[in-house]
Each structure stands twice: as C-alpha cells, then as structure tokens.
Amino acid sequence: PLAKDAATGSATVEFRSLRRQFGTTTALDGLDLTVRPGELLALLGPSGCGKTTALRILAGFETHDSGEVLVDGEDITRIPAHRRDAGMVFQSYSLFPHLTAADNVAFGLRMRGVGKAERQRRAQELLELVGLPQRAAHYPHQMSGGQQQRIALARALALQPRVLLLDEPLSALDAKVRLALREEIRRLQQELGITTLFVTHDQEEALSMADRVAVLRAGRLEQCAAPSELYARPATAFVAEFVGTMSRVPCSRTADGGVEVLGRRHPVDGHLPADGDLHVLVRPEHVALTPAEDGTALVVAASFLGAVTRLTVRLPDGTELKSDLPTEAAATLPLGSRAALTLPDRPVLVDRA
Numbered sequence: 001p002l003a004k005d006a007a008t009g010s011a012t013v014e015f016r017s018l019r020r021q022f023g024t025t026t027a028l029d030g031l032d033l034t035v036r037p038g039e040l041l042a043l044l045g046p047s048g049c050g051k052t053t054a055l056r057i058l059a060g061f062e063t064h065d066s067g068e069v070l071v072d073g074e075d076i077t078r079i080p081a082h083r084r085d086a087g088m089v090f091q092s093y094s095l096f097p098h099l100t101a102a103d104n105v106a107f108g109l110r111m112r113g114v115g116k117a118e119r120q121r122r123a124q125e126l127l128e129l130v131g132l133p134q135r136a137a138h139y140p141h142q143m144s145g146g147q148q149q150r151i152a153l154a155r156a157l158a159l160q161p162r163v164l165l166l167d168e169p170l171s172a173l174d175a176k177v178r179l180a181l182r183e184e185i186r187r188l189q190q191e192l193g194i195t196t197l198f199v200t201h202d203q204e205e206a207l208s209m210a211d212r213v214a215v216l217r218a219g220r221l222e223q224c225a226a227p228s229e230l231y232a233r234p235a236t237a238f239v240a241e242f243v244g245t246m247s248r249v250p251c252s253r254t255a256d257g258g259v260e261v262l263g264r265r266h267p268v269d270g271h272l273p274a275d276g277d278l279h280v281l282v283r284p285e286h287v288a289l290t291p292a293e294d295g296t297a298l299v300v301a302a303s304f305l306g307a308v309t310r311l312t313v314r315l316p317d318g319t320e321l322k323s324d325l326p327t328e329a330a331a332t333l334p335l336g337s338r339a340a341l342t343l344p345d346r347p348v349l350v351d352r353a
C-alpha cells in the first residue's frame with residue numbers, strides 16, 4: 001500500500017555539458033543526459049567513469065567546473081544541498097547508530113521542525129512502506145545489512161524528495177538479499193513514481209532494474225537506452241562488451257563494405273573502422289554449434305548455468321568463442337569433442353582488433 005506521506009514529485013533531471021576535473025583527472029568530460037519524469041535510470045560504467053561524481057553534483061555534495069544541472073528546467077547548482085529536494089542512499093549504511101529506526105527515518109522531519117506526534121506517525125508509515133513496521137524501536141546494530149538499507153531508503157523518502165539518488169545501495173549486501181532488495185526498490189520506485197538515479201557498476205543489476213541504462217565511459221555518455229535495446233543494439237563495442245558477454249573473431253573487409261568472417265559474408269551493423277585489423281563481436285546465444293567429427297571448433301570449457309550451458313570452443317587459429325546451448329544439447333558436446341560452428345545471418349558489430 002502506498003503511504004500517502006511518501007507521495008513524491010517526479011522531476012525531470014538534465015545534465016548539460018557537465019565537466020569536473022580533479023587535478024589531472026577528468027571525472028566528467030561533458031556529460032549530457034536527461035532523466036525522464038518517474039523513470040529509474042541506471043548510471044552504469046567501469047570504476048572511475050564519473051558515475052558517483054555526477055550523482056554527488058546533483059545532490060550538492062560536489063561542485064562542477066562547467067555545464068549545468070537542471071531539475072524541472074531550473075539550474076540547481078547554486079542551491080545548497082539541503083534545499084535540493086533529493087533523497088540519497090549510499091553503499092555503506094549511513095544510519096545514525098545512536099538513533100532508532102523510527103528516529104533515523106524521522107531525522108529530516110525533525111530538522112524541518114515537524115512536531116513529534118506527526119513525525120512518529122509519518123515514520124511509522126514509511127517503515128510500513130519498506131516492510132519493516134516492527135522495527136521502529138530497533139537500533140541499526142540490531143538489524144541486518146538489508147534491513148538497514150531499507151531504513152536508509154525510508155529515511156531518503158521521508159522528505160518527499162523530487163528525485164531519489166541511489167549510489168551502489170546494494171553492493172555491500174550478500175547475493176540473496178541483494179536480489180530481494182532489487183525487486184523491492186523497483187516496486188517501491190514504480191509505486192511512488194519517483195524519478196530515480198541508480199549508480200552501479202553491475203550490469204545485471206542495471207539491466208534488471210532500470211527503465212533506461214546510461215553507459216558512461218571516461219566521464220562521457222556512451223549510450224543511453226532501454227535494457228533490451230542496449231543489449232540487442234549496442235551503439236559501440238565498449239557498450240557491447242560492458243553489457244553482456246561478447247566473443248571477438250578476426251574478420252576481413254569485403255569489397256561491398258561488409259566483412260567476411262569464418263568464410264561467410266556479413267553486412268556491418270553501424271560503423272566500420274576505415275583501417276587496421278578488425279574483429280567481429282558475437283553474443284554467445286548467436287554462436288551455433290553442432291557435433292561434427294571433422295568440425296573446426298574444439299570444445300575446451302563448459303560452464304553450467306542452469307537451463308543453458310555456456311561452452312567455450314577454440315578454432316584452429318586460436319580464436320576462442322563462447323556459445324550458449326540448451327543444457328541438453330550441450331551434453332552432446334563434451335570437453336575435447338569437435339563441432340561445426342555457424343554465426344547467424346545478420347549484421348554484425350565490428351571493432352578494431
């Protein structure tokens with residue numbers, strides 16, 4: 001049930017040509033990105049690509065060198081942090097250790113001068129919203145990591161922020177709790193319709209939770225798209241290899257602007273580098289293997305993933321490819337056996353070798 005006091009705004013957030021330099025390190029190198037009202041947008045990228053810096057600038061904990069951050073069209077970079085209407089949850093539990101769960105949740109309300117009875121009522125409602133109504137009187141050290149993060153979430157929502165900022169909130173939790181909280185955060189975010197920025201370096205987390213995923217690279221936006229789009233149509237080799245698994249196979253140019261790979265011609269999806277040696281990028285689910293004694297592919301590794309088994313095969317030139325097969329089919333290709341390998345008849349993504 002939706003607590004009425006958790007009702008929040010759903011702002012539009014725009015980063016425009018945002019730059020931030022730390023000494024010789026460029027954390028943000030002209031970031032352009034729009035977060036739509038009510039969406040959960042994941043900021044995804046390798047360590048050091050500027051995700052946290054972008055979030056901290058939005059929250060007011062960090063300054064920028066140039067560019068703008070607009071919330072509902074208003075440049076907020078001169079507004080002090082406490083007036084920005086942003087609720088934030090961090091990786092490490094940032095609860096006040098000497099306050100109960102309810103007092104942690106109500107902390108911001110107290111700072112705003114909300115009376116005690118009203119604070120308690122609203123704190124209780126928010127604790128219900130995050131599924132912990134019985135924990136009001138507990139102190140942080142009496143709760144698990146997952147419970148503490150739920151309290152932190154309730155505290156972030158208490159002031160009815162226009163944006164919710166989550167900085168790797170699940171990274172410190174064990175796998176099972178992490179999965180449960182992924183779903184819970186997503187459900188809550190959709191119920192409240194609150195614009196949310198979620199920083200993560202975990203591609204699975206980003207793809208499973210977000211409406212759209214923004215992939216950052218060296219302080220710039222590489223691509224922003226819905227998870228399925230990002231996976232199926234990555235704009236660059238960097239995105240393709242960061243999101244999901246890709247194998248690289250040497251290929252050569254053909255006269256008609258395509259490439260030849262493993263003896264077959266393929267059209268190119270997107271950009272074909274003008275010079276240099278080339279690789280084609282292939283997803284494991286697109287590599288077909290059939291048992292064949294005279295096949296060129298040698299099965300060198302297998303990894304059981306449940307319904308699917310991921311085989312690694314080696315070609316005569318040393319190239320290794322991964323292929324996902326239904327586990328039953330993979331059973332017909334034991335380690336050391338040989339297979340015929342085919343790539344699908346579709347445009348391929350090409351990168352420099």
Ligand code: ATP
Nearest residue numbers: 022025026027046047048049050051052053054201
């Ligand atoms: P991670 O996932 O490791 O947190 P990130 O993508 O969030 O990475 P940022 O934390 O935004 O990256 O950092 C971007 C770059 O700026 C990094 O090279 C980092 O070392 C540097 N940096 C960030 N904050 C500071 C600071 N206060 N002083 C100096 N360098 C900083």
